[in-house]
Amino acid sequence: MKALVLAEVARFEVREVDEPVPGPGEVRIAVRQSGICGSELGGFTGSDGLRHPGLVFGHELVGVVDRYGPGAEPAPRLTVGAPVTANPLRSCGRCPVCASGRPNVCPHRQLLGAHLPGSNAEFVVVPADALHPLDGFARPERAVLAEPAACAVRAVAQAGPAPGATALVLGAGPIGLLLIEVLRLRGVGAVWFTEPHAGRGEAARACGAVELDSDPERLAARIGELTGGYGVDVVFDAVGSTVTRQSATRVVRSGGTVCLVGLHTHETPLPVRDLIRREVTLTTSFAYTPDDFAAAVELLRQEELVFPAGLVHARLEQGQHWYELLLAGDPAGKVVLEPPR
Ligand SMILES: [Zn+2]
Numbered sequence: 001m002k003a004l005v006l007a008e009v010a011r012f013e014v015r016e017v018d019e020p021v022p023g024p025g026e027v028r029i030a031v032r033q034s035g036i037c038g039s040e041l042g043g044f045t046g047s048d049g050l051r052h053p054g055l056v057f058g059h060e061l062v063g064v065v066d067r068y069g070p071g072a073e074p075a076p077r078l079t080v081g082a083p084v085t086a087n088p089l090r091s092c093g094r095c096p097v098c099a100s101g102r103p104n105v106c107p108h109r110q111l112l113g114a115h116l117p118g119s120n121a122e123f124v125v126v127p128a129d130a131l132h133p134l135d136g137f138a139r140p141e142r143a144v145l146a147e148p149a150a151c152a153v154r155a156v157a158q159a160g161p162a163p164g165a166t167a168l169v170l171g172a173g174p175i176g177l178l179l180i181e182v183l184r185l186r187g188v189g190a191v192w193f194t195e196p197h198a199g200r201g202e203a204a205r206a207c208g209a210v211e212l213d214s215d216p217e218r219l220a221a222r223i224g225e226l227t228g229g230y231g232v233d234v235v236f237d238a239v240g241s242t243v244t245r246q247s248a249t250r251v252v253r254s255g256g257t258v259c260l261v262g263l264h265t266h267e268t269p270l271p272v273r274d275l276i277r278r279e280v281t282l283t284t285s286f287a288y289t290p291d292d293f294a295a296a297v298e299l300l301r302q303e304e305l306v307f308p309a310g311l312v313h314a315r316l317e318q319g320q321h322w323y324e325l326l327l328a329g330d331p332a333g334k335v336v337l338e339p340p341r
């Protein structure tokens with residue numbers, strides 16, 4: 001089969017590789033769409049420590065069931081040929097972390113396209129219980145958003161904004177945009193956002209969010225004006241740079257919550273003494289549990305998530321081109337690679 005392989009740092013190559021064979025309890029999916037995730041850009045440039053040359057990337061996928069491995073029983077809506085998406089995160093299910101209800105941070109977890117061969121290929125193998133049927137989808141290809149939407153579902157749950165709360169989202173890439181949509185579905189009041197790349201804000205504005213200047217000084221001043229000097233109830237950092245982390249902790253109100261989602265930078269100095277004196281809750285959100293993933297699939301099935309940035313369809317061999325554009329901050333929506341069929 002054809003697969004987009006990282007030949008060396010910053011260079012993909014379409015190669016002919018062996019088709020994966022589903023083992024016991026597994027299923028092979030014929031991939032139709034495979035989204036490019038912001039978290040993969042660091043793998044391409046060799047800076048994420050997780051993805052290495054020789055790997056096939058891709059963990060946001062839509063396809064059809066191709067064949068089951070031994071011992072996997074197809075459920076009625078998941079027979080061969082059925083359109084599906086799949087939760088790409090495998091956890092061990094046996095450790096204390098999994099037992100505590102947080103399989104998303106299982107230390108033994110494995111992610112497609114990072115620890116396991118990913119979906120930027122004609123076929124990918126997943127456990128049969130990772131499948132989600134896409135019957136009832138008016139536009140099945142939009143289920144390629146299930147994985148980033150699941151990240152947004154979890155982050156909003158982690159921060160737990162009260163109905164009518166004010167919220168600020170730093171970064172309006174796909175995760176920031178989905179965060180804005182989930183926040184609005186959860187009934188928050190005002191949603192503000194920042195996005196330094198010109199052209200990316202339009203979709204967020206279409207979701208009813210109001211854009212603020214991303215410059216830290218001007219942002220703090222504007223938030224002061226908007227909130228009577230108190231600050232924002234919940235702040236989400238969908239970027240994870242030193243600048244956005246420090247902005248988030250600066251503009252949150254006393255007793256408010258900062259939810260750190262973006263993974264851009266390893267270490268960031270934060271004003272901890274000030275955060276203690278203001279009883280700010282610092283929380284984090286990583287990936288999603290199976291329940292978060294299922295909730296995201298349902299929101300997409302009901303078309304409650306609009307994602308006005310849209311999908312940009314590209315051929316597998318255009319992966320190199322799109323990675324370069326995304327790294328340059330191209331204001332594209334979700335780029336989905338499509339293998340030959
Ligand atoms: Zn992703």
Ligand SMILES: [Zn+2]
Binds near residue numbers: 106109
């Ligand atoms: Zn575990």
